[in-house]
Amino acid sequence: MNLNRKKLIRQCSLFIVHCSLFIGLNACYDEKMEWGDPYTHPDVAELPLPLQEKIARYEALNAYTNFTLGVGIDLSLYMSDEAYRNIVNQHFDEITLGYNMKHGAMVNGQGVLNFTPVDNLLTELKKAGLTVFGHTLVWHQNQNASYLNGLIAPTIIPGTPGSSLIVNGDFEDGLTGWNIPYYAENVTSSVDGGAIDGTHAMKVLVGDFGGGKYNMQINSPSFQIISGHQYEISFFIKSDIEGAVGLDFPNADLTNQYPWTEGKELTTTSGTWTKVSYNPTATPDGMVAAADNAAMTFRLLLGAEKNVTYYIDAVEVIDLDAGAEYNYVENGGFESGDLTGWSALNAAAGIEVTNAEKFTGVYSVKMTSGSSSANAWDLQLESSGVAMDATKTYTFSFYVKSNLAGKGRVSFPGGGVDGNQYPWLNWTGSGAGEAFTTPAGTWTLVSVDLTNTGSVRLSFDMGYFPDVTYYIDDVKIVEKAAASPKNILRAGPVTIEKTPEEKAQIIGEALDSWISQMVGHYQSEVHAWDVVNEPIDDGKPSALKTGVGKTLASDEFYWQDYLGKDYGVTAFKLARQYGNANDKLFINDYNLEYNLAKCDGLIAYAQYIESQGAKVDGIGTQMHLSLSANRDNIAQMFQKLAATGKLVKISELDIKVETSSPTVAQYAEQADLYQYVIDMYMQYVPEAQRYGVTVWGVSDKANEHENWLPDDAPCLWDGEYARKHAYKGFADGLAGKDVSADFSGELQY
Secondary structure (H helix, E strand, O other): OOHHHHHHHHHHHHOOOOHHHOOOOOHHHHOOOOOOOOOOEOOEOOOOHHHHHHHHHOOOHHHHOOOEEEEEEOHHHHHHOHHHHHHHHHHOOEEEEOOOOOHHHHEOOOOOEOOHHHHHHHHHHHHHOOEEEEOOOEOOOOOOHHHHHHHOOOEEEOOOOOOOOOOOOOOOOOOOOOEOOOOHHHEEOOOOOOOOOOOOOEEEEEOOOOOOHHHOEEEOOOEEEOOOOEEEEEEEEEEOOOEEEEEEOOOOOEOOOOOOEOOEOOEEEOOOOEEEEEOOOOOOOOOEEOOOOEEEOOEEEOOOOOOEEEEEEEEEEEEOOOOOOOOOOOOOOOOOOOOOOEEEEOOOOEEEEEOOOOOOOOOEEEEEOOOOOOOHHHOEEEEOOEOOOOOOOEEEEEEEEEOOOEEEEEEOOOOOEOOEOOOOEEEEOOEEEOEEEEOEOOOEEEEEEEOOEOOEOOEEEOOOOOOOEEEEEEEEEEEHHHOOHHHHHHOOOEEEOOOHHHHHHHHHHHHHHHHHHHHHHOOOOEEEEEEEEOOEOOOOOOOEOOOOOOOOOOOOOOOHHHHHHHHHHHHHHHHHHHOOOOOEEEEEEOOOOOOHHHHHHHHHHHHHHHHOOOOOOEEEEOOEEEOOOOHHHHHHHHHHHHHOOOEEEEEEEEEEOOOOOOOHHHHHHHHHHHHHHHHHHHHHOOHHHEEEEEEEOOEOOHHHOOOOOOOOOOOOEOOOOOEOHHHHHHHHHHHOOOHHHHOOOOOOO
């Protein structure tokens, strides 16, 4: 039987059809199907027609319950897809937006909220009589992390720009000397207060025309270069969201016209000022001029990403061979990629060259003390011989960073300072004394002047404390007379880190601003919120999640890492303060039925929040399930949640089947589990505590699952918006009975 003929049979069963018009279909008019007569087709996993007839006769879902029935929707689909919108309007009381009311969607790079898309949606929802559940105020994902990290980023003071070859690299003269070949209206330098050096920076707006790195180009002023000399180009950059910047040389005869930095064609930008440097060390092919006195420019390439705002400042071009200092230390920057020129002595836990951390260039040396380290000499790295003239004064300097507060010294085997192998030195940045100290997590410049010093070796003795990891970079001994503004610049910018207390204050203010604007703006439309979302650690259910020690995605930001355990207390108090007295405020998490200890942990945290003076009205359980879900755990979870006396909400219910083409049997199993979940909710949660149920997504259509459960079939409607077997199971659970048991089996004409 072909599919078109089967479709006609289905139409004949459900509607008034004069079957005699179709040859061979007379039986469909004369014979009424019994509910138990199955219909299957060997090539298509489609529900039996009698079951389809039953499901078609069901009313809208919200006709079977007196609590709030919600659905998680996509804003753009609701506004653009009439069939999708009609299902939502007909079957549900409340919607939850999957993304559009979260921090990452609402807040731009300057902390300003864009309410327009959600406001437009609310206008349409009001027409349909639907309400909105606010999802979500405080979470660690879908945040504008660039903006939040930018608030607590270190203060960076650029080096002295005395010898830069670029005119107006600080943009204090506007855009004089800079050329924008197109989209010129999107580039400005009047950003008072947004600069890192002086009062102006260049601001570049990349709109929808982005998408290729050459789609937005900024040409520098020209400058003269000398054959054989090496050059370093550097600038500071940040962006409102994650962006990318590259560089090329359109009109100069260089050995490499398309330089990369750190092995990458484009450098990622964020809400934190970042210094980007292109130099012969970081760029394998180098940047060496091939002709004398050539007029050269470079281009900043900013078009790779769409809808990004960039800020650029302190652009400098340095001739590295113009009276450059001579470093007497072989391989002092470890840019050979190995320990050439150095010897590891008493290596303890390990000494190696690494690119995981560096102050300049690509590499630094990593030194880790052993668990029993107690003496300086328990961890040593020694240089090859350094020949100096005892009649001259030298500056000895290096940068050091440690994961914990540490301590070290430099001894001078083979000669010493004033003949002393272990001199007491006046370390700049660390005070007088034999040893210097290293604060945790910050690159620190340590330097000292050396006089009356002949040939020596340098021995970094770092074994004072156990289990400390040090990174050392840019080890230099230069003649003091060789110092110049250029050399001072190359020492790098001054970085001032904010204290934990300062970060807590700043992030606390950002949380207040976010919740006050969001809840205040929607005070008259939204009367229920997910205030704190997914706080509990999966592996440690008595603890909160943390981002410490993790590589975070570009939209991840853990408020609790700055505000501590009371971040939830603060969030609930703010939501109550800026909302309505009777708003229903929820704490929400996932896997509560999978991990009952996590369920206990969430309940305990809700109780802690209330012990600190805030009110938690309800607990949301997401319930993203699969067919293998533990049914006993589901029942126990509802019992635990009900025992709190709080409102209980199934907040994001879906059931995956692990395939986009389920069998009839899998459809039935999915329907049975949907019904079981609702049965248990109704059985164990008293009526007064049932806030409601929200199913997560409308249909199995592919465009609803680009970012969530692709290649699966988790919803109540299929990819063509037809009701699935799951629709019946879910509706029967809501109604507390098999709704179709009352159907007569007579065809409905």
